[in-house]
Amino acid sequence: MKRIFIFTLVLVLCCGLAFTQVLSKKAFRFESDPLPGLKSNSITDIVAVDENTIILGTGKGLAITRDGGESWVTYTHKQGIGRGGVSAVAVKDSMIWIATAFDSLVNDEHYAAGGGLSYSTDLGATWTHLPQPLPGNNWTVINNVTYDIAIIDTTVWIASFGGGLMKSSDMGKSWQVRPPDDYNFNPDEYLSHRVFSLLAVGDTLWVGTAGGINVSYDGGKTWPREMMFTHQNQDQPISGNFVVAIDLQEIDDKKIIWAATINAEDYNEFRGVSRTEDFGRSWTNYLRGKFSYDFAFDENQVFAATDSGLWKSPDGGLNWDVFPQIVDYESREHFYTEAFYSVEFSKKTKKELWVGSGDGLARTANNGLDWTIFRSFVKPGQGDEPRxxxxxxxxxxxxxxxxxxxxxxxxxxxxxxxxxxxxxxxxxxxxxxxxxxxxxxxxxxxxxxxxxxxxxxxxxxxxxxxxxxxxxxxxxxxxxxxxxxx
Missing domain, CATH: 2.60.40.4070 (Immunoglobulin-like)
Incomplete structure (x- = not known):
């Protein structure tokens, strides 16, 4: 999860543990040529499929390059994905799932609204769009934005603020509400039912909520109480219970979990990054005071995209340094931002670091010594455009x-x-x-x-x-x- 909106839940529904919603609207399949180039400088998700194929979640659709960044195409609602900006991306083999969100005006108040889900089984050549899944008949898309997606085998899991944790095993034809605990779904009462981030590692599903981290070892069938981690229930806890991102670092046979953990309701909680090497039984906290959005890894190196810069640890978190201002080594174009929303390390032949912000996309192949900046702009002096x-x-x-x-x-x-x-x-x-x-x-x-x-x-x-x-x-x-x- 790369972007968080703070908003108020306006609808409350108590329902059964496994409520199934069958979509009343049909899914729609689209085959349309994408738009050339990047259409937004807000880059909220980056997925490196291989050294040439990079997928971006942006403020105006999904962008893809298949030549390492030399050229880009963008998919919007006209090409079959949902309305608005991309709020979540998941890729498995040739399958892409995305969620979108848009701004809605209700009684002169602005609210985030879920724009639905879209999937492609051929890496973006064609798309099928699905309406926003709802946890019950009395819910709407208002304040029901999907912030993360995970795929386990043929099951798709989504994390939504208003809709909670939901899953589909039939390519989105039906959705089942599955709270990450033993309680009936009620996000107004249980903060752990407000879900923001997901991580699938084999059959293990890590769920980041507004009330901590919950883990299932059997693909979401059961949620052991001893695998529910909060700032209050451990001697070495996560820094805060509002968990906006979870990621996996693999070094040899070691699996290390990193989480962006933000203070929720307890004044003892604090913003930071939390790391565990023992599957959540104990945590170490780093980058105190930073709001992190995303992580990337290269062996023991850790990269964190935060609200106050792009940070790097060369030694697994023991020491941290912030990157200086990003400057394009050819054009001398600068990044004018201190907030970074996404980061990805391509571990193929080139070993490139990609970073996204509200001011564009950047790439380096030499640890930040030289950067290439990608930005969207209307070309002046062409056609009817001014000079x-x-x-x-x-x-x-x-x-x-x-x-x-x-x-x-x-x-x-x-x-x-x-x-x-x-x-x-x-x-x-x-x-x-x-x-x-x-x-x-x-x-x-x-x-x-x-x-x-x-x-x-x-x-x-x-x-x-x-x-x-x-x-x-x-x-x-x-x-x-x-x-x-x-």
Whole structure:
């Protein structure tokens, strides 16, 4: 699980231990060409199938490369997956299962809603879409988002906030609610019925909930009480009971479980990473105070994507260092973010580390010495597109593209000839308040310049409308408008 929305459960239903829901709507099968390129810079899931095939969960669909990142295609609801962004991805052999989520407005309030599940049996060539599974007839998709998926043999398990832990053994034709304990399903009463993360290791299913970690050794048939781990019931416990990610590190014959464990209700709990080598009987805590979203491993090396940077331990957790700001070694494009949502290590021939954030995707093959950044943007100067535009626009400097205490807006433009670029910022009275040296660019280049929304006196701009002028030496001057809001 790579992304968490905190929201209120609005519907409560008490039902039997094994309630089965048969879908009232038909599944739909789609065969449609995907869209070329990446369509979103929000990368919430990364799965390396092999050294050439990488699958991404993004804010605007599922992206796949089959040539190691040289080219990408994106599947959206028009190609047969669910509406909205991808909230979960699972891959087994040639089968892909994904879940989507979208924003819903109810009585002028915004809620996360489940966009359903989609699966492909041919690595994305064709898709079958299923409506969002519900735990009962009185439930809706509102606040019922699937955050993780696991596959054991032919059984698919899903983790949903409102829907709890559910499974299907018939490719999604029917779903069974299966709480990870001996109680009837009631997420309003039992925090362990609010499920966020899953890990399947053979027939063993690890379940991360809002009330700790529960484990079944027999594919979800039974849930021994001694395999229910919380911050309160062990001498060496997990750091917190809100478990948003679980992953497996394998070194020789050793299986090590890592969990992103966040403080829930007890004031003694804390954000951190929890690690066990004895199947949960004792835990060691690391990265205190960090909200982790995802893990990746290369032998004894551990990588953690967190809300405050991409962290690496070279020795299984004993020591940690944070990566410096990611910069593309060719274009000098920067990542302007300190929050990373996904990380994956491709253990094939190339041994590449992939990381995802709200500001794009990056890859390194030499432990972070050199990075290649992949970003989605509309190509300026082509067709009816302007020669330069700014994004995000409107822009909130205190919220978006945060790095080093500043928020950065980008100016995207294209050169037809080699040119030096200068950007000038004007207030509404057309007084120049900032000048940005954009450097020199080669001909026929897609160019990006970032600015921290501060004037020439290093003062953060107030809310309002501003104008910018891009001057390309020997080419011309191009104008645009930006809006700054809190």
């Amino acid at each position: 330069v535009y700014a994004y995000p626009n409107p822009f909130t400097p205190l919220r978006f593209n945060q790095f080093g205490g500043d928020g950065f807006i980008r100016f995207q433009f294209r050169t037809f000839n080699a040119a030096r670029a200068t950007i000038r910022i004007f207030d509404f009275a057309m007084e120049r308040i900032a000048t940005i040296d954009g450097g020199s660019w080669a001909a026929n280049s897609d160019c990006s310049i970032a600015w921290n929304c501060r004037d020439n006196n290093d003062r953060l701009l107030a809310n309002g409308v501003y104008f910018y002028q891009l001057e390309l030496e020997g080419d011309g001057k191009y104008w645009g408008k930006i809006i700054i809001i809190d």
